[in-house]
Amino acid sequence: MLRRFIGCLKKPLQRIIAGCAAVAEWMMIGASPVLLKTLCYLKKFAAHDAPVLIEGETGTGKELAARAIHYQSRRRERMFVPVNCGAIPDALIESELFGHRRGAFTDAKFDHAGLVALANGGTLFLDEIDSLSPRGQVALLRFLQDRQYRPVGAQGFSTADVRLIAASNRSLKARVECGEFRDDLLYRLKLLFVEMPPLxxxxxxxxxxxxxxxxxxxxxxxxxxxxxxxxxxxxxxxxxxxxxxxxxxxxxxxxxxxxxxxxxxxxxxxxxxxxxxxxxxxxxxxxxxxxxxxxxxxxxxxxxxxxxxxxxxxxxxxxxxxxxxxxxxxxxxxxxxxxxxxxxxxxxxxx
Missing domain, CATH: 1.10.8.60 (Helicase, Ruva Protein; domain 3)
Structure with a gap:
């Protein structure tokens, strides 16, 4: 009887512990009016399952803001997957995002699930999205249109339920004006927008x-x-x-x-x-x-x-x-x- 009772408590306790750990991951410290206004926006964003673009100077807490959105949303019990777009080589961008099948290219010895599949049901956070190559921008735009993607070397398409949050320390609007970023991708990403205030x-x-x-x-x-x-x-x-x-x-x-x-x-x-x-x-x-x-x-x-x-x-x-x-x-x-x-x-x- 006692063992059964403890067993019933196990999952709720695990959720409480996980929830506490999650709060520690995104808690933003401060009491200034500009920060409190920003936190209010993040809470509103969490209630609506739409793409978010976060801009702000380096070190202002853009990833913390993304985590705040994720852990206050209905997706909080699923994965939050952060990706640094600037660290992914252009030749591997589609493989990293969407995965590949064995034999799709040299050294592809095993099937590989991409980051989109890993974030299925959760949130995919694309940091430094301004550094994404034209090839990567096209691939991401295609996925945003219908949530379908095809792993490299696969015959058919797969579907993923992913909340996308992107961040940049440079103005994407300015990048569009310079011809370095697709305007149609910007419109897809900027459905909800917030700029993190500098310290x-x-x-x-x-x-x-x-x-x-x-x-x-x-x-x-x-x-x-x-x-x-x-x-x-x-x-x-x-x-x-x-x-x-x-x-x-x-x-x-x-x-x-x-x-x-x-x-x-x-x-x-x-x-x-x-x-x-x-x-x-x-x-x-x-x-x-x-x-x-x-x-x-x-x-x-x-x-x-x-x-x-x-x-x-x-x-x-x-x-x-x-x-x-x-x-x-x-x-x-x-x-x-x-x-x-x-x-x-x-x-x-x-x-």
Missing amino acids: RERSGDPSILAHHFMQQGAERFGVAPCHFHPDTLAWFERYAWPGNVRELENLVYRELLLSDGEPIRVADLAGSGKERRIRPDRRKADYQGLSYGEAKARVLSEFERHYLIEIVARAGGNVSAAARLAGKERRAFGRLLKKYQIDRMLFVSAC
Whole structure:
């Protein structure tokens, strides 16, 4: 009886564990308005089984966005298959995508199921799709038209139920205008579209991400987390981050491993002007077209968000301690955290 009961629980528990692992794969950290708006789009995209095109600079989290769509969709229990189009030789593109039969070409000693078959029922993520050759673009367009494909060397056609998500760090529209990308393929891919915001436009998120990566790095490398000097957190907000989130992650990991437990200071990071670019002040542009009251409200909102992040970080995620540092009643302080969607758990192990 007990064994049967445990057996009945096995599959539900496996699904729960798999679901938790899936969430860890796509969870995007931040509380800036531009990121929250993007996450809202991704959630809406997940509800509709249509092709998605994701554009954005290198390091902005395009694959994370694709995983967010997949793991919030009805396909979440099936495969998410990522493919780097730039890494596939032109001569092998059809074989990699659609598979081949034994003897179809030299060295084809066995039948090979392609990536489309592997992703059947799930999601196929085509990263760097802007690097796909004309031959690959034609093959992909043909598949998108009716979901049918023919493995290399096969006599008949096969069908696959695949959700296609493509990503590019260059504008595909610009590539079309240059004659380097098919316009009919772009229209097929861009049924749903989102552009990932660069880190320099995600106000307040660099500090949140830095504390997250500090905790993550301490766990990964088996070392004690260290503090960020307040000047460093302020510098994180000013820096332009040309490498975006990936650059911040690598920077935090490196400084953690070299810190010897000492606080991380901005003087050690800034380097020369050639090495580090400071983000230009965009406040004048930000306030164009706003009334005095609207501009004032925006300034106060930005100040509150930055102040709350710094205070919660100094308190190590302890809301009561942070409220005391801020000189506010705990309940009122908690309402402010909720207003700006700041998760204290991101800072618990950061200090």
